[in-house]
Amino acid sequence: MTQSINKFSMKASAEPNAINPTSADLTGHDGTVDVRGLTVCYTDSRKQKHTVLQDVSFNVPSGTFATVIGPSGSGKSTLLKILGGLHPAEAGETVIGGRLITEPNPDLVTIVFQDSSLLPWRTVIRNVALPLETAGVNRLEREERAQKVLELVGLGDCIHKYPRELSGGMKQRVAIARGLVVEPSVLLMDEPFAALDEQSRYEMGEELLKLWDRLKSTVIFVTHNLSEAVFLADKVIVLEGRPATVGQTVDVNFSRPRDLGLMVSPEFHVVRDQLYTSLKRDRIRSSGTYSWSQESPGPNGELLKGDR
Amino acid sequence: MSRYTHSTTAPSRTYTVVFQIVVVLALVGLWYLLTTTKAVTADQLPPVGSTLSSAKDILTQSNTLHDLAVSIYELISAFIIATVVGIGLGFLLGEYGRHRAGVKRVVEAGLGTALATPKFIFLPVLVLLIGAGYWEKVIYGLSDGIIIMILSASAAAYTVGENERILAKSYKMSKIQFFWKVFVPSALLPVIEALRISMVLVISGVMLAEMYISNAGMGFLIFQAGTQDEVPWLIGAILVVAALAIVLNSAFQIVEKSIGRWRP
Ligand SMILES: Nc1ncnc2c1ncn2[C@@H]1O[C@H](COP(=O)(O)OP(=O)(O)OP(=O)(O)O)[C@@H](O)[C@H]1O
Numbered sequence A: 001m002t003q004s005i006n007k008f009s010m011k012a013s014a015e016p017n018a019i020n021p022t023s024a025d026l027t028g029h030d031g032t033v034d035v036r037g038l039t040v041c042y043t044d045s046r047k048q049k050h051t052v053l054q055d056v057s058f059n060v061p062s063g064t065f066a067t068v069i070g071p072s073g074s075g076k077s078t079l080l081k082i083l084g085g086l087h088p089a090e091a092g093e094t095v096i097g098g099r100l101i102t103e104p105n106p107d108l109v110t111i112v113f114q115d116s117s118l119l120p121w122r123t124v125i126r127n128v129a130l131p132l133e134t135a136g137v138n139r140l141e142r143e144e145r146a147q148k149v150l151e152l153v154g155l156g157d158c159i160h161k162y163p164r165e166l167s168g169g170m171k172q173r174v175a176i177a178r179g180l181v182v183e184p185s186v187l188l189m190d191e192p193f194a195a196l197d198e199q200s201r202y203e204m205g206e207e208l209l210k211l212w213d214r215l216k217s218t219v220i221f222v223t224h225n226l227s228e229a230v231f232l233a234d235k236v237i238v239l240e241g242r243p244a245t246v247g248q249t250v251d252v253n254f255s256r257p258r259d260l261g262l263m264v265s266p267e268f269h270v271v272r273d274q275l276y277t278s279l280k281r282d283r284i285r286s287s288g289t290y291s292w293s294q295e296s297p298g299p300n301g302e303l304l305k306g307d308r
Numbered sequence B: 001m002s003r004y005t006h007s008t009t010a011p012s013r014t015y016t017v018v019f020q021i022v023v024v025l026a027l028v029g030l031w032y033l034l035t036t037t038k039a040v041t042a043d044q045l046p047p048v049g050s051t052l053s054s055a056k057d058i059l060t061q062s063n064t065l066h067d068l069a070v071s072i073y074e075l076i077s078a079f080i081i082a083t084v085v086g087i088g089l090g091f092l093l094g095e096y097g098r099h100r101a102g103v104k105r106v107v108e109a110g111l112g113t114a115l116a117t118p119k120f121i122f123l124p125v126l127v128l129l130i131g132a133g134y135w136e137k138v139i140y141g142l143s144d145g146i147i148i149m150i151l152s153a154s155a156a157a158y159t160v161g162e163n164e165r166i167l168a169k170s171y172k173m174s175k176i177q178f179f180w181k182v183f184v185p186s187a188l189l190p191v192i193e194a195l196r197i198s199m200v201l202v203i204s205g206v207m208l209a210e211m212y213i214s215n216a217g218m219g220f221l222i223f224q225a226g227t228q229d230e231v232p233w234l235i236g237a238i239l240v241v242a243a244l245a246i247v248l249n250s251a252f253q254i255v256e257k258s259i260g261r262w263r264p
């Protein structure tokens, strides 16, 4: 859509003082994500503090597709919540497009949640238009924009359906459309295809890449599937240990556009196996804290969750 | 609504309506048979014809119409109070209970006990305390309905999902936006279902109060006809009240159906 206009306001938002999300000139942003020394704790029901993320730092340049990988419970969703301004950090800071993140910035960063979390009483188009509605965009404009994004994700025919009438994959497309409708600089995706079958998962991944190619926003995509992580990413961020920290970041330089054929190439396997080895080392270090269901990567390098 | 299937397609609705009509016709047929074959005496169950004509009299004569008007007036007052106050308190309880589960449990247990206690036995005490006028009947009539409303609204509020709350937060929804765009639509259906049950309870409550502490209203009419052995009047009045309840119940079901289109 219109990410190219963004270059316009990049200079303004690069100033640390540009933390004023009210004016319209902030619609297009630089999508650089800078995370420094992030430590995150949860307090459980017995008022005990648990550190989930410890001293996490990484940098994702604007327009990059980054994937975050790590075992179940390592704090991937938590990391996205921090980036989305939904949870306070114990220490460290997150700066996105020059803005210090202390609260949600729905015009700058949007989240596609682990389950599609569509509102079941709203039709597809009204679900997608919800962020615009909340921001006070008038009805005509928001429906027009929602319609456009829905066509982009291939759902132009289903705009008046209710979520119950959609398949899992279609629901996720709606959720992605809802994430894109405000034209965010950064799109956070929390295992958006985890509920889909193997085949659909990779096909959706391929489609997502095409979409991203047009939008050029920064994407931070959480997954626990190694192949998916490598196939999609410019950069893979690996969360390891408990509490988790960034074990390594791996740059993935396969040329774009990519198609699913890449996944059977030897180079692809080299990168994936390298990641797998590192994750396995981590598992041995934390001695059984995590349970991989396989000793060696399966045909798809799936790191299965214990309960799936 | 449908007793057979959860599907919302037109045929199943038609079947349900047909089924309901068949049940009513069968009961009337049985009634007709029992009275014409003299299986029961006219004192026990009057013939269909004379009962229906009493029901018609109730709906046309001015003194009985007055009774009907009194009842409807009390019903509406009791129902509105039970609804507004019940939903308000219930939502507050449900939201508060998200942070104080213990308080919510205790309050709900108390309300459950109150609901299980036959309030009928307190009616004489109520009359002694506050008298036997219009408002006493209303208060007595709404007592069960309001408890049901509080409990259901609280449950509905409590079940507004964590995901939806996080979603709302991520869009920086204001409290008012959250209330209208997420909370109300999410809680609406269970609350409307509860309204229907509450209405049935309010009708019984008002009728009971009228029978024992009043000199007007359909409950009073039924009571009087009963004590004076005016069996056709008795059954006729019961028919009128039952018809009122059925009509209101169906109206609620239609509303539920049309609002719940999005339901799986
Ligand atoms: N709201 C919360 N309160 C307390 N603890 C929490 C909360 N949310 C998450 N946790 C804990 O934080 C840790 C990380 O959870 P998180 O959901 O971020 O993991 P994840 O990597 O996304 O796992 P998965 O792959 O299963 O989605 C877990 O141990 C979890 O129990």
Ligand SMILES: [Mg+2]
Pocket (backbone or CB within 6 Å): A076, A077, A078, A114, A190
């Ligand atoms: Mg998660």
